Amino acid sequence: MACMSPAVSDPAGAGTGPGRRVRAASAAGASGAARATVLLRPARSTWAWVLAAAVTAALLLLVYCVFVTTQTGQLAEFMALEAATHRLEGLRGSTLAVLNRLPEIVGVAGVGVFLVLTVYRRRWFASLVAAMAFGAANLTTQLLKNWVLVRPDLDNGVPYYTGNSLPSGHTTFAAAAVVAVFLMVAPRWRPLTAAVGAVFATAVGAGTYIETWHRPADMVAAYLVAAFWGLVAGYVILRNGPDWNIRGTRSARHPHPGGHPLWDAALWAAGAAMLLGAWWGFESAGGTAALTAEPDWNSGWHFLYGVLFATGPGLLVFAALSGFFRWQSGRRRLAAPRD
Structure with a gap:
């Protein structure tokens, strides 16, 4: 991170082009000492x-390696999907209609x-640029799912008929649409946009799992794909x-309602709570010892694990994006008084 240099008086004003600090003289304070406003470039x-982009890509690779290429990961995903399949049979009418249309509703609303x-x-x-990131995220998901990330047919009894489904295309579409909006709003609105957008994007993730279109980890990968291209475009x-x-000096003591740090804190807290809940549900179902490719029971705990794991990481991803963009936005700060 570039260090701040002392403000320099510039009566003629300074440029505002990218890659440059802008220094403008402000009114003299009560003591008569001139103070300068320093603008750190975004x-x-x-x-x-x-x-940040490298970490996001590494996390995506980690999700793939753990949940697609290992015996334990495949079995955990299979039992979660079986639990959702059992509960889907009890859903009827308007509930199914909403779940079926949710990805399109959120995606179209975002666009x-x-x-x-x-x-x-x-x-x-x-x-x-934001539109290109939206398109790149969706294209990346299709390339990864159909050409790059291979789902091995392990000797664990898990059916292979669905092939590889990671990342989720529906969830990528919704999350990438939210990211595009996030990129377009001013810094004072980004935390609120991230919080509201994360709710809609993860609702699509949860609905996609409940509809048994995808395994839980597929949604986690989709959030990461959208975040990666959000960073590149950002x-x-x-x-x-x-x-x-x-971000101006006012935001430090009196934050704009749309840019208050509490939005980020709420996302971090909710995402962490959901991840802990997913772990608790998995362990309550018997943990790794209870994993089998031929379950003779349908566990509500595995269903809880699936729902929370399909949503919690999404909240954390958007919390991280919001915090990172807050840090890297331009900032105005008052320099020390000059003699």
């Missing part, structure tokens, strides 16, 4: 963006909000839009 720590923001704010370059947008990717 996306100033390239190394942090590269590291609609994105288009409104594009026209209203006229951030044409940012809109193009770096480009913040570097090329320094004039609107800025």
Whole structure:
């Protein structure tokens, strides 16, 4: 992270192009000493963006290795899916209709909000980059699922008829639409956008699992794919839009309602609680000792594990995105008084 240098008086004003600190003289304080406002450029720590993207990709690979290529992972996913299949038989009417349409509803709503923001704010370059990230996320999911990530046919009795389903295409579509909107809003609105968007994206993840379209880990992978491209696009947008990717001095003591740190805290707390709940449900069902490819019972605990594991990581992913973008947004700070 670039270190701040002392503010320098610039009566003529300073430039506002990307990659540059902007210094503007402010009114003299009560003591008569001039104070300068320093603006740190957005996306100033390239190394942090590269590291964040690399960690996201590594987590995606870890999810694949644990839940697709190992005996234990495949069995855990299979029993969770079997539990959902058993409960799906009891769902009828409007509930099934909502679950069937939920991915499309959330995805179309996200695209609609994105288009409104594009026209209203006229951030044409940012809109193009965000749209490209949305398309890249969905394309990446299809490439990974159908060509890159292979599901081995292990000798564990788990049926292979469905083949590889990681990442989830429905969940990627919804999560990537939310990320596109997240990229387009100003920093003061990003925490709220992340919180509300995470609820909708993870609702799609939960619904996709309950409908037995995907295994729980498929949704986790989808959130990570959307986050990866959100980071790539976010770096480009913040570097090329320094004039609107800025948080002012007011946000430190009196945060904007849409940018309050409590939104991030709520996502972290809810996501962590869901992950702990997923672990508790799995252990309550007997843990690894109870895993079998021929269950003679349908455990509600495995169903609980599946629902929580399909949603909790999504909340954590959006919490991490919000916090990271908060840190890397431009900042105005008052420099020390000058003699």
